[in-house]
């Protein structure tokens with residue numbers, strides 16, 4: 001495709017709010033509502049949260065601005081963006097596409113669980129605070145050999161349907177209403193949760209760090225979560241950045257998206273962990289935490305049944321706006337590089353991702369005895385390799401690329417709209433990108449791998 005056509009066809013977000021909502025829509029998803037609370041529960045609560053916030057400041061904002069800047073400068077997909085500046089770096093983009101592919105395959109399985117819970121909520125299946133019953137219900141749902149795959153298929157079909165329609169119309173329009181609604185509901189659930197008898201233990205667990213709980217594994221888990229939650233490290237924000245207009249303020253966007261995302265994660269943590277303690281559940285329970293705990297909270301709320309339906313619908317919407325961003329990265333690459341049509345690319349890739357998700361789903365139920373990495377089945381392995389390996393490495397390589405290949409003068413020129421915007425922290429950003437982020441990520445990565453496996 002010639003450059004001219006490329007420019008003409010490329011859609012743009014209609015406003016800064018539109019972009020921020022779409023990027024926040026990508027960032028806010030199952031990573032905040034499902035993964036963050038259970039990761040915090042498994043990794044020492046407040047200790048995890050504290051490390052998460054530290055890494056958010058050091059690495060999160062930094063890499064977010066880097067990805068948006070690279071995307072808007074090149075106006076290209078994740079791989080094309082690298083290629084345009086240096087052919088030799090295209091493989092880093094390819095690594096990102098691979099990560100997106102892997103993430104979506106298990107993400108869609110969890111998306112399927114959410115659809116199942118929307119239906120359970122509609123039929124009043126979980127109007128109880130009996131944690132054993134709720135745990136049993138979740139367990140039998142995810143270990144069933146057939147139904148989770150059926151719902152995984154539905155989730156994938158919804159995702160590909162949106163991606164087929166192109167990027168702007170739908171996503172922007174619905175995000176404007178539904179994302180704020182999600183915040184309001186999370187806030188209400190949080191209020192109910194923290195006022196349950198016995199909830200204060202959980203609030204403390206979540207907010208007061210026990211520094212002794214921190215080890216290499218916790219830090220790598222937090223770093224992986226920063227990348228996962230902010231949709232960083234795989235070119236997703238490069239792609240979204242490529243749709244931003246040249247006169248808009250990237251600096252503000254790189255600040256507001258992570259702030260919104262973190263707000264959602266903290267609200268979700270405060271909605272869930274206090275209730276875990278109030279109902280005498282185990283915070284280290286893992287992926288079932290949200291699905292088991294929140295129904296119990298709803299049962300203690302006036303109109304809880306209705307609330308449950310609305311909430312799981314909003315979770316589903318948040319998951320979809322994230323899933324489309326994952327699929328879009330892979331699709332945009334195949335369209336640009338393999339010259340496929342959008343339709344063919346979307347259908348084939350979604351189909352393959354669905355197929356990879358099937359064994360991931362089975363690995364939780366019938367195949368749970370089968371491990372790929374020590375103690376990790378297919379689902380956990382996909383999560384581990386994408387979240388804790390590919391995303392951090394992708395982020396590290398991006399930082400090195402900006403700092404040492406493309407060059408910070410060029411990056412700052414783009415980020416400030418050719419010097420028109422005032423960027424007081426440009427010097428700090430430079431140091432973070434060139435030195436601190438790559439070194440920090442490398443250290444955390446090596447330490448984390450050592451303490452995970454040895």
Ligand code: TRP
Pocket residue numbers: 026027028029030031032100103227228229230231232233234236322323325326391
């Ligand atoms: N950030 C999303 C979430 O929290 C998931 C996601 C979407 C993602 N796009 C991504 C994760 C790109 C990593 C990279 O649910």
